Amino acid sequence: MAQYYQARGIENADPDDIYLGNGVSELITMVLQALLGPGDEVLIPAPDYPLWTGATKLCGGTPVHYICDEENRWWPDPEEIEAKVTENTKALVLINPNNPTGAVYPRHILEKLVDIARRHHLMLLADEIYENITFDDVEMVNAASLSDDVVTITFSGLSKTWRVAGFRSGWIYVSGPKQRAASYLEGLELLMNMRMCANVPAQHALQAALGGYQSIGELIAPGGRLYEQRTTAHRLLNEIPGVDAHRADGALYLFLAWMQRCTPSKMMRPSSSSCCVPRRFWSRTGARSTGRTPSTSGWWRCPVSRTWRRPLRGSLTSSATIARERSRASEAACAQAPGRGQAASAVLLQLLTDLLEALLGAGEPPLAPVRQGFAALPQRQ
Ligand SMILES: Cc1ncc(COP(=O)(O)O)c(C=O)c1O
Numbered sequence: 001m002a003q004y005y006q007a008r009g010i011e012n013a014d015p016d017d018i019y020l021g022n023g024v025s026e027l028i029t030m031v032l033q034a035l036l037g038p039g040d041e042v043l044i045p046a047p048d049y050p051l052w053t054g055a056t057k058l059c060g061g062t063p064v065h066y067i068c069d070e071e072n073r074w075w076p077d078p079e080e081i082e083a084k085v086t087e088n089t090k091a092l093v094l095i096n097p098n099n100p101t102g103a104v105y106p107r108h109i110l111e112k113l114v115d116i117a118r119r120h121h122l123m124l125l126a127d128e129i130y131e132n133i134t135f136d137d138v139e140m141v142n143a144a145s146l147s148d149d150v151v152t153i154t155f156s157g158l159s160k161t162w163r164v165a166g167f168r169s170g171w172i173y174v175s176g177p178k179q180r181a182a183s184y185l186e187g188l189e190l191l192m193n194m195r196m197c198a199n200v201p202a203q204h205a206l207q208a209a210l211g212g213y214q215s216i217g218e219l220i221a222p223g224g225r226l227y228e229q230r231t232t233a234h235r236l237l238n239e240i241p242g243v244d245a246h247r248a249d250g251a252l253y254l255f256l257a258w259m260q261r262c263t264p265s266k267m268m269r270p271s272s273s274s275c276c277v278p279r280r281f282w283s284r285t286g287a288r289s290t291g292r293t294p295s296t297s298g299w300w301r302c303p304v305s306r307t308w309r310r311p312l313r314g315s316l317t318s319s320a321t322i323a324r325e326r327s328r329a330s331e332a333a334c335a336q337a338p339g340r341g342q343a344a345s346a347v348l349l350q351l352l353t354d355l356l357e358a359l360l361g362a363g364e365p366p367l368a369p370v371r372q373g374f375a376a377l378p379q380r381q
Helices: 002-007 024-035 051-058 078-083 107-119 178-194 200-210 225-239 279-285 319-336 340-360 367-375
Strands: 018-021 041-046 062-069 089-095 123-127 152-157 170-175 243-245 256-258 274-278 299-303
Touching: 018 024, 018 178, 024 051, 024 089, 024 123, 024 152, 024 170, 024 178, 041 051, 051 062, 062 078, 078 107, 089 107, 107 123, 170 178, 225 243
Parallel strands: 041 062, 041 089, 089 123, 123 152
Antiparallel strands: 018 170, 152 170, 243 256, 274 299
16 A cells, blocks of 8 residues: 555555555544544535545544535635634545545645645545546545645545445555654554454455556546446436536536526525525626625525526425435435446446426426437447
8 A cells, every 4th residue: 555655656655654444434434533522624516425524423533624625616716715724623524535525636736735734733634435437537635745844634535446345454554753643642552453354355465456457547538337327327318408517527426506496395495585596697697696695605595585486496405405315315216226247337327217206396308318328328338
């Protein structure tokens, strides 16, 4: 694993700096457990991979979310992050490539995030589990390659690039001025020792996975399953009136915004008289803003009466609603999928169908091309 990071341009990566765990999920919890006490704050992206928020709370800390704005390619805004640093802030989390937005952060943004961590003495927690899943030659920069002088913990594992999530195998790489984090690392090692060891059979898979031929290369190239699914999903979804998704530069997700032909009951209402619409659709709804929503700067709060009476009636659903729909649709599709081999495509199709039917109404014509488009995609081998 040290060689893996060396090959990615982090020349001084050393085996002693690598810790193994039963998946990144376990390691996130352990890393935060060793770090946080009551009142400690962790800067976490929104939308986020929810484990980061949940684990922070579980460990007694307080998640403080910084916005990744859809209008800015879902990239974080360094100024906003810095404004949220307090004397209680202990760490800055970045997820790159990002779940759920599919964003890959450019070097200049990463440099600014590293600089914030440097100046405020924050630990940088870089969840880079999708680091090898990027499209169209987008540059993926490991934060650790920019942060020699910042205590940095990089997370990765077998679940995504090597597609064996059930093996429960992940690792962290600790870099930067480790002497400054000596007591922290002692605590972390203690927690790791209390767990005895990471899953041994999966450790045999690590060498085989990280060395040699990398099948992910074909999947993310034009003609490959992941590339074609991403491209087709993006194209077909954006053809549906009212649905809007940025093209993902990496990871396995598209994050949708949509204009719902809404009935008042389907609208997300922060209060009985207002709802949220994405700012980018503002001119189309014709509604007047009453201010930013508290949750994201890309959305506006506006009076209900102004939106649902308009022809392109605007409303938005919250990421919580998306997540609920997502897990419900995935469970249903998994139950019906004929075999494990087809599960991934089936889940994706079912998820899109369920979501769109729930929002647009069953039998709407836009779903037909989505179904056909997905049926024509390469199936999982
Ligand atoms: C951003 C991110 N981090 C961590 C994980 C957890 O990975 P693991 O299977 O190694 O626990 C996931 C899984 O979806 C993820 O999307």
